[in-house]
Amino acid sequence: STRKESSAASDVYKRQLEQGGSAQGIYQGRPAIETAAGDLRSPLSLLEALMNAGAEPSTMALFEAVQAGRAEAVELLLERGASVDASFQTDDGRTFLHAAAKSGDLALTEEILATKPKKSVLDAKHERTKRTALMLALHEGHGAIALRLLDAKPKIKGSDNQRYTVLHLAALANLEGLIQPLLDRGAEPDKVDYDKRSPLHIAAFHGHAKVARALLATGHYGPDQADRDGDTPRKLAKLNGHDEVLALFDEA
Numbered sequence: 547s548t549r550k551e552s553s554a555a556s557d558v559y560k561r562q563l564e565q566g567g568s569a570q571g572i573y574q575g576r577p578a579i580e581t582a583a584g585d586l587r588s589p590l591s592l593l594e595a596l597m598n599a600g601a602e603p604s605t606m607a608l609f610e611a612v613q614a615g616r617a618e619a620v621e622l623l624l625e626r627g628a629s630v631d632a633s634f635q636t637d638d639g640r641t642f643l644h645a646a647a648k649s650g651d652l653a654l655t656e657e658i659l660a661t662k663p664k665k666s667v668l669d670a671k672h673e674r675t676k677r678t679a680l681m682l683a684l685h686e687g688h689g690a691i692a693l694r695l696l697d698a699k700p701k702i703k704g705s706d707n708q709r710y711t712v713l714h715l716a717a718l719a720n721l722e723g724l725i726q727p728l729l730d731r732g733a734e735p736d737k738v739d740y741d742k743r744s745p746l747h748i749a750a751f752h753g754h755a756k757v758a759r760a761l762l763a764t765g766h767y768g769p770d771q772a773d774r775d776g777d778t779p780r781k782l783a784k785l786n787g788h789d790e791v792l793a794l795f796d797e798a
Contacts, residue, residue: 579603583619584610590618603628609642615649630654632663641670643679643695650688659698668700676707684715684724692716692724702732709739713761717745722756725764735766742774750779750795753788762798769795 579601582593597603603626611619612630635641643663646654671678677685680700683692705711713733716724725745729735738744746767749757758779761767769780783791 577604577606579607580610583607583616583623584614586614586616590616590622593619593622597622597626605629605631605634606636609634609636609640609645612642612651612654613640613645613648615651630658632658632661632667635667635670638673639670640672641667641679643667644670644672644677644682647679647683647688647691647695648686650686650691652688652691652694655691655694659694663698665700668695668698674707676705678704681706681710681712681715684712684719684721687719687721689719689721689724692721693727696727696731699731702728703734705737705739709737711737711745713737713745714739714743714748717748717754717757717761718752720752720754720757722754722760725757725760729764729766735764738773740774742772744771744773744779746771746779747773747777747782750783750788750791751786753783753786753791755788755790755794758783758791758794762794769798 579593579596582588582596584607593607603623605628608620608623608628608630611623630642632642643655643658645651646658668680669678672682675682678700680692680695680702683689683695702712706715710718711734712728713725713735714737716722716728735745743751744767746758746761746769748754749761750769762769767779769783770778772778780792780795783795
């Protein structure tokens with residue numbers, strides 16, 4: 547239903563353009579070209595119609611298309627003169643590295659990193675989530691991008707708005723192969739989130755046995771560390787029926 551409504555709205559907007567309406571108007575609360583570029587429900591034909599009517603293929607429109615993972619929209623915007631600016635930041639602090647991390651665009655991540663962006667770009671945080679591009683890549687489960695970002699030596703320490711560190715986020719996304727590389731680059735194993743939960747709590751709660759094994763192997767975590775409510779990783783694994791994780795804890 548929502549997709550049909552969006553398609554109908556875009557048809558109306560296209561008809562307005564055909565009748566001489568402004569390409570600089572507002573569509574779904576944002577500049578029309580930004581919505582058309584980044585909204586998965588918006589047909590590519592609307593983006594093309596807007597540019598044909600004079601809308602500028604802006605950097606923000608390209609950012610929205612990259613973040614949404616709309617490869618055809620990205621290609622169209624680039625063809626019309628938009629370009630990736632590694633130093634670009636949105637009003638809320640996101641960069642093109644955030645956008646690539648969100649959508650899982652490894653090629654663009656490598657392209658940006660090849661320009662050797664400033665430290666301030668690598669470490670930029672989204673104002674709302676407080677996540678860097680590395681944190682976002684981990685949160686979205688894009689391990690290859692996270693590893694590539696690690697090579698660029700971004701800030702590792704710190705946490706997001708839930709007090710999740712990079713290790714919490716790797717545990718949440720079931721990225722066991724990132725645990726040791728993150729520790730090797732300076733991740734803080736002793737940090738806990740708002741509920742006093744360690745990364746091992748997160749892995750146990752979700753039944754991520756391989757991550758739990760990797761965390762136990764570091765020697766920094768134990769299955770009986772209590773969180774704010776007195777729950778241990780062992781208890782969380784048992785409550786959620788994660789027998790494989792429980793077996794690991796019994797061996798620890």
